[in-house]
């Protein structure tokens with residue numbers, strides 16, 4: 301699978317990389333974390349040749365991984381999960397979920413989680429984005445406009461280049477899209493797989509038979525309903541499009557952009573003489589190993605923290621920023637107290653129903669070893685037939701009562717369920733809770749349904765909770781950043797989450813029993829007919845639900861009085877020149893997978909910073925063409941060289957190691 305031009309490609313890529321020995325003494329901007337958001341911001345800021353930018357990434361470049369050269373391989377389940385490209389975090393035992401310790405993968409490689417994710421391209425809804433904007437507008441109405449739906453949509457579209465599906469794929473799967481609500485000419489490629497299976501065509505009619513209408517324009521702000529989602533895929537060669545292949549690999553030489561991999565940011569250094577209410581960062585310390593030498597690089601303008609929902613609070617806490625009780629207990633000297641850092645953690649949880657398959661699945665084709673199974677088009681297949689369903693579909697006549705019960709439980713929940721004693725954090729819990737509760741009557745997904753046909757002989761439908769009322773936290777418990785951050789999502793601490801998932805699971809069953817899907821399905825094998833009463837389903841969910849990989853809000857953009865970490869301009873409260881710009885800042889959950897909004901956030905962050913420093917964009921910079929093959933000067937086949945990852949995650953939630961873990965637990969068949 302190694303393309304002929306691979307070595308040429310590597311020579312081009314390597315031009316941006318520096319070693320710890322060759323790193324400069326100082327840079328205008330230091331970007332801590334070369335993941336999805338970090339690489340977007342690095343690429344955009346370095347468009348100005350006079351602006352110097354350093355990216356520090358804990359993981360490797362990924363350039364030498366043979367599987368990166370393959371197509372995305374939606375049905376190849378030699379996932380990168382569980383490898384050295386995965387942080388392989390784990391939760392603490394979850395009290396309300398069978399005391400289970402759950403795996404939480406995150407990408408540890410250039411591109412971050414965009415390099416290992418399931419490639420689903422899904423937008424949040426307009427009402428959710430505007431709810432986020434409203435939460436910060438009371439603090440700074442004018443800056444909050446960056447997060448208003450129309451403005452945010454523009455920044456999401458800026459990152460995208462859409463290619464419509466092949467006619468036969470479109471017809472077979474009933475794909476519906478509005479090309480003008482997805483971007484054109486941006487770096488990240490958005491399209492559909494090159495291969496489709498007839499059973500996917502059963503999805504929308506079966507949803508309709510269950511009362512779930514199709515979404516005519518799921519990327520335009522109303523994603524409620526059923527659709528076959530687009531993917532972050534390059535249709536010129538069927539490879540993964542991710543932040544490295546889109547924003548970095550195609551760049552022409554840029555002397556002002558340095559990328560240092562295998563280098564963990566150990567802390568941000570602050571000027572101890574600076575105002576304690578506005579600490580000035582002077583540099584960043586990093587090291588390649590826990591016991592290795594520390595090196596410091598100085599910053600002239602800003603440190604931009606882009607370590608993701610776990611990495612960003614980890615970096616800040618080890619820098620002495622965060623809740624005093626946490627830092628005291630860990631033994632890290634306090635530099636700037638910020639009680640909300642690491643708090644407000646919200647995640648999507650998912651569980652699935654499995655049936656025997658009566659029709660051919662992608663897993664069958666893959667297992668057959670046939671000629672088709674070896675074609676790039678087939679390997680590009682990532683099943684993305686989904687639906688977002690609202691409370692009235694889930695709860696019918698009881699929807700209003702369910703919402704009232706949640707509203708009435710606010711005071712007690714705020715008193716008993718917040719994992720912090722800080723009044724600000726409690727206020728933030730209430731603000732997020734109320735905003736989430738008020739959205740319930742909207743045409744908005746409370747449960748996401750996902751079809752999976754990746755297993756030989758089996759078909760599954762997942763039900764994933766989109767708006768958790770349980771809020772958890774992440775925190776440190778040592779002085780070494782090389783010790784993992786402690787992850788406590790506090791799953792199912794709020795009753796509404798279990799009830800909503802229960803109804804979601806029942807709905808998944810109803811869709812499977814509706815025509816024409818039922819013609820493709822044999823008996824239900826998991827959880828099986830023995831799990832049918834509400835109490836049985838609840839018990840089963842406590843024992844089997846897993847993460848859908850969408851943690852957010854650990855550096856929430858909220859007023860400081862509500863335990864916020866960043867303001868509307870993404871600046872960390874109490875620090876003069878440090879921002880956080882990644883998925884950790886969304887203060888509330890979206891009914892969406894998080895890559896698309898994170899690209900939008902990163903584009904918007906780059907614009908905010910450029911406007912502040914009056915940094916121009918380079919005209920006709922090839923980064924605007926991304927990993928499209930249309931730019932002859934750029935590294936325009938970057939994806940065929942190193943963009944594709946042999947990741948088996950058509951259903952992102954249950955691939956690779958996670959799935960294998962589940963198998964051990966439930967002694968079930970290998971599905972994904």
Ligand SMILES: Cc1cc2nc3c(=O)[nH]c(=O)nc-3n(C[C@H](O)[C@H](O)[C@H](O)COP(=O)(O)OP(=O)(O)OC[C@H]3O[C@@H](n4cnc5c(N)ncnc54)[C@H](O)[C@@H]3O)c2cc1C
Pocket residue numbers: 332333334335336337338356357358359405406407408409410411412413414416417418419420421422563564565566606607608609611612614615781849850882883884893894895896898952953
């Ligand atoms: C398995 C999986 C499947 C997913 N599936 C989908 C999907 O199908 N569709 C979708 O839209 N979203 C999906 N997501 C979610 C999406 O990929 C993430 O929300 C998104 O990548 C978040 O971007 P980020 O920039 O916030 O963080 P990341 O992309 O995770 O980047 C953070 C980066 O910071 C680095 N870092 C952390 N700490 C340090 C440190 N101390 N020093 C230096 N570097 C550090 C990390 O190594 C990483 O490269 C999935 C995620 C996972 C894990």
